[in-house]
Amino acid sequence: MLEIKNLHASVEGKEILKGINLTINPGEVHAIMGPNGSGKSTLASVLAGREEFEVTEGSVTYKGIDLLELAPEERAREGVFLAFQYPVEIPGVTTTNFLKTAVNQVRESRGEKPLDAVSFLKLMKEKMKLVDINQSLLSRSLNEGFSGGEKKRNEIFQMAMLEPALSILDETDSGLDIDALKIVADGVNTLKTKETATIVVTHYQRLLNYIVPDFVHVLLNGRIVKSGTKALALELEDKGYDWIKEETAAV
Amino acid sequence: MEVVDRNTEELLINHYSQLLETDPLGGLRKAAREAFLKLGLPAKKAEAYKYTLIARILGKNFDFTALTEPATSWKKEACQDKFYPNDEANHLVFTNGLYNQEFSKIKSSSADLVIETIDSQSLENIADLKQNLGALTDDKQDAFAWLNLATFSQGLFLHSLKNKDNLPTYIYHFNDAPAAAVSMPRVLALVESGSRLRVYEKTFRSGEANHLTNSLVEVDVKANGELRWTKLQNQTMADYAIEGFYGIQERDSRIYTNTFTFKTALTRNNLYLSLDAENCETHMHGLYHLNQTSHVDNYTSVDHTKPNSFSNELYKGIVDEKAHAVFNGKIYVRPQAQKTNAFQSNNNIILSDDAKVNTKPQLEIWADDVKCSHGCTTGQLDEEAIFYLRSRGIAKQHAKALMLNAFASETVQEVQDEHIRAEVENLILNKLGV
Known part of the structure; x- marks a missing residue:
């Protein structure tokens, strides 16, 4: 589904990603772990198309197409979804209005008819249950004055509405209390199918108790230096990142 | 010359x-x-x-x-x-x-x-x-x-x-x-x-x-x-x-x-x-949404001379291309005008390098028991917010329009007449190209 080859990216002339290689197949969950500043969020941003990052080398192929050629909205329409580490507050735009615009623009790009008010509401009601989010929150301005947990739930709610093929969760667990974390993880697990793939970018192993990864990759200084199964995540939780740094330095 | x-x-x-x-x-x-x-x-x-x-x-x-x-x-x-x-x-x-x-x-x-x-x-x-x-x-x-x-x-x-x-x-x-x-x-x-x-x-x-x-x-x-x-x-x-x-x-x-x-x-x-x-109430709302070389200067003056009155002023501006917007808001609160509430704000979004905004709030307060505030902001559209909307599949132009429309809506809602309000809403959307 996704093939990242020798990906280099920089921001303001500073190279952050220094040759990432990663292949993701449908149905898989990949966790990307690493200390702060290792490039985890940059990788997520580059995949979603954030414009301040410049890709200097390498390629990203998604479902056979060159992902890097697409504008952020085109990627979303092709089924790529980024759950933001810091969801943006947008005053004056309600979540409902925003999602209706988004869902219908995505549908339109696929040659489908836009949803009318009734079917949209029905879809919304159905997806709201997944993340236990209530109506009053959705009629408020997007993320404005939401608690950290509400913002993250809103991200997963949007994911449920857009039904992406490739979801990238950027530090979705950071700052979440256990209850909210369980709700978010349940939502993600319910949305998972044999055709979809998930990238979980996280600093903490905790989330991986709830969203169980098939593969764990350690990102260090812009490169994937170690890959393994979920046992690797546990080892990292236990021993920290220093042993990998040493191991990498030795090589 | x-x-x-x-x-x-x-x-x-x-x-x-x-x-x-x-x-x-x-x-x-x-x-x-x-x-x-x-x-x-x-x-x-x-x-x-x-x-x-x-x-x-x-x-x-x-x-x-x-x-x-x-x-x-x-x-x-x-x-x-x-x-x-x-x-x-x-x-x-x-x-x-x-x-x-x-x-x-x-x-x-x-x-x-x-x-x-x-x-x-x-x-x-x-x-x-x-x-x-x-x-x-x-x-x-x-x-x-x-x-x-x-x-x-x-x-x-x-x-x-x-x-x-x-x-x-x-x-x-x-x-x-x-x-x-x-x-x-x-x-x-x-x-x-x-x-x-x-x-x-x-x-x-x-x-x-x-x-x-x-x-x-x-x-x-x-x-x-x-x-x-x-x-x-x-x-x-x-x-x-x-x-x-x-x-x-x-x-x-x-x-x-x-x-x-x-x-x-x-x-x-x-x-x-x-x-x-006493006990007067005044609401002044304004919206300017300009492009080409349009030049708009809103000069406003509110004079509170007696106690217990209220004034609220909100002007918003979207300024594009080579347009120039000026806002000058004066509030006077005279010595007898105790318990006055007077609020003023002017917010601008500049969409191009050649557009210009000059904004100047002016408060002159002689009474000592009053609540007055003023503020003005001039900035650009939040790029992070635009990226957020785009990352959900919304086209760039449409994302901008959503945000600008939301920015302007506070002033549009003030119009009671449905014909005028609809016309204003349409003018905004047409200008935003959606």
Whole structure:
């Protein structure tokens, strides 16, 4: 589904990603772990198309197409979804209005008819249950004055509405209390199918108790230096990142 | 280089000198004429016109030796075709700055709302009219108000009688500019105790030449009366306007103004409100959404002279291409005006490198037990927010429009009339290209 080859990216002339290689197949969950500043969020941003990052080398192929050629909205329409580490507050735009615009623009790009008010509401009601989010929150301005947990739930709610093929969760667990974390993880697990793939970018192993990864990759200084199964995540939780740094330095 | 001839004022006013002899306002006109000549058009150093070099702009775009006063080419039907589809309303027409009763459609009974032409006849007969006309501009030092008073003819008098809830009143200005022309419309509105008057104003034109409007609205709202006034300014790049609005409020009264500006070569709005009694409430909302080289200057002044009144001012601006927006908000709180609540804010979004905004809040507070705040912001659209919307599949242009529309909506919601509100909403969306 996704093939990242020798990906280099920089921001303001500073190279952050220094040759990432990663292949993701449908149905898989990949966790990307690493200390702060290792490039985890940059990788997520580059995949979603954030414009301040410049890709200097390498390629990203998604479902056979060159992902890097697409504008952020085109990627979303092709089924790529980024759950933001810091969801943006947008005053004056309600979540409902925003999602209706988004869902219908995505549908339109696929040659489908836009949803009318009734079917949209029905879809919304159905997806709201997944993340236990209530109506009053959705009629408020997007993320404005939401608690950290509400913002993250809103991200997963949007994911449920857009039904992406490739979801990238950027530090979705950071700052979440256990209850909210369980709700978010349940939502993600319910949305998972044999055709979809998930990238979980996280600093903490905790989330991986709830969203169980098939593969764990350690990102260090812009490169994937170690890959393994979920046992690797546990080892990292236990021993920290220093042993990998040493191991990498030795090589 | 100063383009304006020193005699601009005389050229401008001599054109109308026959008025001095012909109506009972002769004495008032004479005084106004002298005041205008004495003050002159605001000079380059005039603080109130700092960012709008009005004399220079007018001098550059109008030849005051060759101004025309065209007869109207508008036909009654053509004007009435432009009326908003509202039968339960008054539709009043000005042609070239003169109130045109024949073209107007009046629904209100004169027992509720008196609608009169201000001319020599009415000045003789209506005591209220003569007493009020020009009274509000008296102590205002703006040359354009004097110019209007010295030169207007066939003004409009709206008299909302006691305890009447009046039908909405639309005022349409139809101007002709086959060659450069000037119009001087004038409205006097008297809102009696406990009554309500709602007015919506809009302008149309024919011809391609430059046109200058120097309009003046004076409003006097008596105890517990309510006045709502909305101006929709969406003209052409050949339209220049100075629009004065002077209001005075008695106790427990309310004034709401909405000023929307979309297109103009130059528009200067002078909004002066005097809260001259206790428990008055004033709301001033404005939105300017400009591109090309439109230049809009909103100059507002709120004067609290008595205790326990409330004023709230919110102007928002979206400024694109080479447009220039100016906002100047003055709030005076006089020594006796204790327990005043006065709020003001002006927020701008600049969309291009060549667009410009000058904003200046000015508070002068002499009373010590008041709540006042002011603030202005000027910035760009939040790139992170745009990326967020795009990452959900929303096209870039549409994402911007969503955000700008949300930004503007606070001012649009203030308009009660559904026709005007829909038109404003459409103008915003059209401008955003969605």
